[in-house]
Amino acid sequence: MSSAVRAFEPLPPRLFARYRSGMAKGYLDVEDDIAALATPPGTGALAVVRATGPGSVDRLARAFSRPDALRAAAGYTAAYGRMLGADGRAVDEVVALVFRAPASYTGQDCVDVMCHGGQATVADVLDALEVVGFRGALPGEFTFRAFYNGKMDLSRAEAVSELVSARTSEARADAFSRLSGGLSRELSAIKAMLVRAAAAFALRLDYGEDESPEDIVAELPILTKARAACEDLADSYTVGRVLRDGAVVALAGRTNAGKSSLFNRLLKEERAIVSSAPGTTRDYLEAELDLGGLPVRLVDTAGVRDSVDPVEAEGVRRSLLVADGADAVVYVVDATVGLSAEDQAFLAANPGAVMAWNKVDAPEAGPVPAGWIGVSAATGFGESGLAASIRSSLLGGRESDGAATARIGTARHRDALIRAGSSLGDAIAAIESGEPVDMAAVDVATALEALGEITGETTSEDILESLFSNFCVGK
Ligand SMILES: Nc1nc2c(ncn2[C@@H]2O[C@H](COP(=O)(O)OP(=O)(O)OP(=O)(O)O)[C@@H](O)[C@H]2O)c(=O)[nH]1
Ligand SMILES: [Mg+2]
Structure with missing residues (x-):
């Protein structure tokens, strides 16, 4: 061309x-x-x-x-x-x-x-x-x-757009599972439980309040199960969000710790300039990375140190901002130098950071302290362990099992599921405290309506318009 x-x-x-x-x-x-x-x-x-x-x-x-x-x-x-x-x-x-x-x-x-x-x-x-x-x-x-025209529900229609924009194979599998109806089936199962409970309530209302309360209490296990399913699905957003939107991972640490070397190692290319002169990276650098299936934007930052050079000082300031806004931070320490007060201060302020003890190949490297991952940007030692730790930090310890379980991918779904779960909690509390059955009936109807927003039965036109207008033209 x-x-x-x-x-x-x-x-x-x-x-x-x-x-x-x-x-x-x-x-x-x-x-x-x-x-x-x-x-x-x-x-x-x-x-x-x-x-x-x-x-x-x-x-x-x-x-x-x-x-x-x-x-x-x-x-x-x-x-x-x-x-x-x-x-x-x-x-x-x-x-x-x-x-x-x-x-x-x-x-x-x-x-x-x-x-x-x-x-x-x-x-x-x-x-x-x-x-x-x-x-x-x-x-x-x-x-x-x-x-x-009823060819697909809203959650599947949204998955079409997710599939088009998926950046890694795992993100594709996640979107494809939703497109194939994985989430729709899970939601139908929850809705079926709630419809059953709602029917029992309606029957009870028809027969009058003086009936024995056992038949209503009998609905408690199903409501509890439905609530747990809503909460599990809402929780799946932690993984779904990373797969759909990707995550920002920042490499931070003092100058010369080997951040740029690790950046290059993870990217498998010599992208960032590496040198033994401290203060080599002046401004942050970023690159897209498929981290074992997770779409990640990896950011190499300027090493933290007090600098009189205004350009470097600005780089450091920006780097700290990037680390602040990142979904995960990898804090890199030079094993031949060891931990400084600055390192400890950073880690105290960022307790969730993944801690990389770099340069373990060097003869003068100190032993790997507990809680740290021994790595060598020079040889690649410890790279897979580091990748696994970043992954687990991003997924909050949850594992993404490919397309095996239904997962949501949007904050809109999560909000609807949280509302459904909390209405079901209200229904359960109402039944347990012996309140009139119409209270629980209203809560279950509210939960059904919230679930209907995900699949599209009860979604407002404004939301539909804003959802579809974010699609590509031609899809
Ligand atoms: N032996 C050894 N040397 C390393 C390793 N990683 C980095 N180095 C060396 O450490 C020096 C600094 O590496 P950089 O990757 O530039 O360090 P940095 O943290 O990006 O430094 P700044 O950009 O100045 O903040 C270079 O001389 C690298 O060759 C390692 O795993 N083993
Ligand atoms: Mg650097």
Whole structure:
């Protein structure tokens, strides 16, 4: 690829205008025929322009050189032809893959148009579609329609966006498990328990309060179980958040401790400058790293020492800020120098830091103190133990077991689960203290409503709009 082509890789202005102008409209115009580029903008062998809507096949046929072949195409079949521009001239040779409602991603008729992957080609194909009346799709509008048409619940629709942005294989597996319904099934099981309890309460209300209270007390184990399941799922956010959003890990320590050497060792490349002169790293440096499946942004910081040099002092100040905002801190000490008062002060202020006793290969290295991990940035000794400690610090001691258990990935889910769990706690307390059954019934209904926000039955339009508008266009 020539550098001239590269220079044009950002979205062409024509496409930008199309996407921006669409943003203001609502998602609820589900009868509109919409189209968008589904593949990344830029240069590639092929691009996929995707169209959906009740009239999408017929509409697309109007810009297709073999309209009858396209109109007659059954679901899951392809029609070869040319896209025609406004002047009737061919724009590109394409393959149009037809999906018929309801057996499609959106639940409506869909056409995936595979054209050549040049920016100009894509822009002209999209123009041809606009001429025959397609509207540019909003971000996530295809997935919104899938949700709207009952093809997937909200937690699965969100997983589509997570899957697209997953940066490590483990994050992908986590999102894929949610997309495959892992979380939906877990939530359905909890909801089923609550619906059963709610039915028992309703029966009890029908028969009057003078009945014996045993039948209500009998619902306690199921409510307790449902509450524990809500709490476990809310807790799974600690792991889910790291997998979805990644984590910032800062290497901190005094000058010359070997932070930059460890940074390079973990990245497996000579990124940071290493030297025996103290104060080598002046400003912090960062790089993306797949830390045993966790997407991590690793930050090398300027070594902490009192410096008269204003540039270095500023670097130190920034480094301390980075360490403060990091999800985990690895504190590096030079084993040939040992612990100083400064080290101890830092560790007292950051009790959760992972402590790396570096340079254990050096003959003059002191023994590894209890609680420290002996490492050598020079030889790689202790690297896997260090990675495991960082992992455990990020996951709060929980282990991520791949896709084996259902996990949530968003703070919105966690908030809903915490509310559901606390309402169930109220229901349990009400029953235990012998309060009228309608109290517990209201609490269980509140919990069900909170769970419904995750799967989408009770989610407000504003939240839906903000969720889907964070998707990519074309998904
Ligand atoms: N023997 C030995 N030397 C090491 C090891 N790690 C780093 N060093 C040496 O220690 C010196 C300092 O290493 P750096 O990685 O630049 O240290 P730093 O903590 O980034 O230092 P500043 O950027 O100045 O804060 C260099 O001479 C490295 O070669 C190690 O594991 N073993
Ligand atoms: Mg350094």
